[in-house]
Amino acid sequence: MLSTLSIVIAGITAYVGLFHISIFFHDRSRKDSIFFSLFCFSNAVYAVFSFFYYGEASQPGAVAWQYGMSLIVPLITISLLWFTLLFIGQKSRRVSWLITAFYGAYYPVAIILDPSCVRDAGRMSVRIFDFPGGIDVRYYDAAPGILTYLLYAVHIFLFIYLIILTIRSLGDGRKEAKPLAAVLAVLILSFAYDVLVGRGVFDGVYFMGYTCFMAVLIINRSLSMKIVGGASALHSMEESEERYRAIFENRGTATGIVDRESTVLLCNERFEELSGYSKAEIEGKMKWTDFIYQEDAERLRSNKTFLQDGNVFQFECRLNSRSEGEKYIQVNSSYIQGKGLYVVSLNDITDRRTAQLMLLQKNLDLKAANEELEVTNEEFEAQNEELAAAYTELESREKQYRDIFNMATDSLFIYDEKGLIALANPTACETYGYTAEELKDMEISRLVHTDYRHLFSEFMDSMRKNETYRGNAMDIRKDGTTLYTEVRGYWITYMGKPHILSVVRDITERKRAEDLVVQSEKMMTVGGLAAGMAHEINNPLSVIIQGIQAALNRISPGSEKNREVAAGVGIDLNKLEQYLEERHINVYFRGMQEAAARAAKIVSSMLNFSRSGSTRISTSLHGIINESIGMAEKDYSFEKKYDFKHISIKKDLDESIGDILCVPEEIEQVFLNILKNAAAAMSENQAEEYTPEIIITTRREQGHVVITIGDNGPGMDEKVKKRVFEPFFTTKSPGSGTGLGLSVSYFIITSNHHGTIEVESESGRGTIFTVKLPLGAE
Structure with missing residues (x-):
């Protein structure tokens, strides 16, 4: 039963490891996730070995499983070391690389040397745990070899090193160090476990062997909260990006949005120009401190007010521009309330610094320098006032245009030269039956009926020639129903790039009314013509019908008058009737009657028009x-x-x-x-x-x-x-x-x-x- 607990722990730990390795493949910048995954997988393997170890009845088998557990422990420890360094933002020091080198050398040495150097099967003990309820756990324990004792010494040194790093991080106000402190406190129990077993005290220490599982749970919670927090911060930044993008991009100072680790999440064009790097190279990949000289960066990190919540920080240093070389900058940072992010501005003061050096070299009058500085400050304040006024005006116009866009009764679409929709107003969503999210990045041609796609191609050709377009088309809604539209197209600038604005008016009812008028006029004309024709045809048709009927009546042998007249001229009407039947003449008469009756029916219908x-x-x-x-x-x-x-x-x-x-x-x-x-x-x-x-x-x-x-x-x-x-x-x-x-x-x-x-x-x-x-x- 107790061994089964190891398998349960192994499964949970492996699942956590898989989750965080998927996080790493989704975002390669989260290197701490890959080392935490390694920590989880190592613990999972250790737990599986424990399962077989505690359940092994033979002495050689127990020694083999214990040997495997001893080989897994260094992997657990080294993955914890590198995870800690990355999680609290510490650079890899020489001590970390020395410890890593030791663990790297441990494996080939342990494999080459005799297994007794790891676990000595010649010094075997039988461990018995007595649990309440009469449950006894018995297993074999081989004494540690010389390599294992050396490994214990390095473990102790490593834990002391990690404790020192954690205490320093807590002293610097890094909140990430708090869960690591809890992890180290829990892992100390594993050392207590080894000490107690070494002294022959076995009761109650069985569960201390699963302290690493507790460490996995603590780290998983902290790392997950950090991931969610980072995603939330980026989401919040995206929500406000559209509103402030224009003013942000046009700001004359190199400005960036950075997180607590100084990683640049967003920067403007001036930042690109100053650093000599593109946005694609900077955003999400580089820290802003990567652009300043190393000694200035060390001096900056030693300042405890740097990137502290609520503080406004100012600092002068040298920047190494890829395109322009060394430049002097003034760094200003301020905290964004509730976001966990900072605004960092890099003001190029190279010219001012050069001027100051020239003033010092030429020993100019200090008063003149102060007056010039005051003028510069006044200009800077004036620029800030102009910037604030421009921002207010821009925000007002943006709201005005957005209100017009959203309240328009016509459907409005903004899309690029490829026809991909960037924005659609509420009327467009309601008219075509799509949500705004469904329309975004959809090809505008999908809304055009297939019979009118050629007109859409003509529309795009006209727009590419910078011609204003106006025409009619048939569009199709999401549910497959159609509507007639009047389309106008204009070139506009949207998000800094040329886009097409299409104003689409639903003219289905107007088209239906126009078609109804045309149909009515056509039907009245055709109906009048049909009625006139019916009147002209009706009289001769009546003569034909009556003539056929009269002819049939005059040759019928059933009439006495017919027989008298026929006898007078020597004709036998019965023979005549037989002749007509034999020659199918009666069939012709009946066909003529049916055709005449059909024509009469048509004439009667035509007369209804009048x-x-x-x-x-x-x-x-x-x-x-x-x-x-x-x-x-x-x-x-x-x-x-x-x-x-x-x-x-x-x-x-x-x-x-x-x-x-x-x-x-x-x-x-x-x-x-x-x-x-x-x-x-x-x-x-x-x-x-x-x-x-x-x-x-x-x-x-x-x-x-x-x-x-x-x-x-x-x-x-x-x-x-x-x-x-x-x-x-x-x-x-x-x-x-x-x-x-x-x-x-x-x-x-x-x-x-x-x-x-x-x-x-x-x-x-x-x-x-x-x-x-x-x-x-x-």
């Missing part, structure tokens, strides 16, 4: 809808194409809607035409898993009643949708339809009932007809 409609009466809208559904289910010719009873009909009707003023038969005709077209379209899909469905809804809307009839059929493309209400336009096969059903429906709704009828459809997404009628008496 009729003003019958008298409107107050009728139940929902009653008309139900009657239309019933008629569709009973229509014989319709059933030949599709069994309407197999269609799922769903209704969502507003029961508060009562009667409307209309011609019931005409409205029924409209609904029946739409239902027939929907069923015919859905009949094209013969898949077994497909369930045809029609959804009918009604609702009130500003003095009107709105009826929608939608299906889940194949839908229609843009070209078909534009012509769907035109007379004689049909997508059915020849002879299957006249192409007048929807055009007549259009005139019934618009001309006879002063309403509107619209269609919404896309290929593969079904079709929805929307009919809007004025409300009548209820």
Whole structure:
């Protein structure tokens, strides 16, 4: 049971090590994480060896496991040493390298020499631990060899060295040293363990062998808090970066944001110029003290007020510029409250220092030098006042422009020359259905409908030629729906780089209204033409129909008058009828009758374009809808194409809607035409898993009643949708339809009932007809 505890500790310790080694691979600057991971893995291996050691029943096996444990201990110790140096920010001293060299030499010596130099199997002891409850733990313990005693001596020296470093760090106010002090206090228990075992005292010391596990937990907590704290500091810095970036970059003094270890997290262009290094080389990788001479850096670190919370620090030293050589600078640092960061300004005073040296060499009048210095200070104060005023003005303008950007009713996009979106306003997010985070770095072309991508390419070409662009397009939302837009483009400067500002206005409703006007004018023109043609065709068609019928009546043997006249001229009508049947002349007559009847039906439909409609009466809208559904289910010719009873009909009707003023038969005709077209379209899909469905809804809307009839059929493309209400336009096969059903429906709704009828459809997404009628008496 007690040995099992070692495996549990090994698993936890190895997991902690894996976590921190992943931290190192994520951020290579955290070298303390890699040494802490090594510390964890070493302890995990030690715990596994302990598991086998305490459970080993044979003497040779116990000696082998104890030998392995002795080889792991130096690795634990050396990883703790280097972790401590990196964690508290101490530079590697000569003592650290000497200790490391000893441990490096220990392994080959221990392997080359006899194993008894590590653990002497000839001096074997049997250790017995008595635990409450009658539990005894018995294991073999080989006496330490000469190398192990030497290792103990180095361990003691190392711990004294670590204690001294920790005490110094605590004296310097470094908070990181507090958990290390706790770790060292815990690890002293391991020495107590060895002393007690050496004196033959075994009871109660078993658990002291797991003090390293306690050290792992303490260090893990402190290191994790440091990582989280650093991430939080960087996050806070990023939040304020945008607000102060402009003023920060334009400041005439080399300025940087540094952490407690003096690492430069952010610097301006003047800092680059002064140091001779680029931002990519500096930020997050170099300390600002790396740029000053070593003796000046040592003098700076000896000053205990340097980088202390709440202190404003000023210091003069020499800077080694990669591009300009030695320069004199004045360092000013101040603490950023609540952030754990500092603002460090490096003011180039080389000219001033040179002037001072020249003044000293030439023994100029001290009063003149003081007056010049006062003038310089006044100019510096004036510059600071101008800087503060400029910052206030910049902040005010930034807020003003941001408010305009955020409150604009049009969609605004800012994107670079590659089309990657940098910023979008709330209206754009709402219009297109994306969040601001989703739009950031998205290609702007993804919002343009595929049929209009060529116009977007023309837009980008115009912008690259520095031409202001204005045009129309069709865009697509996140949910796949489309909208018509009016687009204008301008070049602007954003974050110091050229970007394109697109002002996008949603003109879907305006486009729909324009299309409705064009459609109405076209339908009125075509309808008038069709009605005129119907009047001209109707009279000769009537003569044809009546003539065919009269001819059939005159040759019918069933009429006595026909038989008398036929007998007078020597004709047998029965023989004549037989002849007509044998030569299929009667078939021609019947075909002529059917064709004439079809033409008469078309003429009747065409005449509807010129009729003003019958008298409107107050009728139940929902009653008309139900009657239309019933008629569709009973229509014989319709059933030949599709069994309407197999269609799922769903209704969502507003029961508060009562009667409307209309011609019931005409409205029924409209609904029946739409239902027939929907069923015919859905009949094209013969898949077994497909369930045809029609959804009918009604609702009130500003003095009107709105009826929608939608299906889940194949839908229609843009070209078909534009012509769907035109007379004689049909997508059915020849002879299957006249192409007048929807055009007549259009005139019934618009001309006879002063309403509107619209269609919404896309290929593969079904079709929805929307009919809007004025409300009548209820």
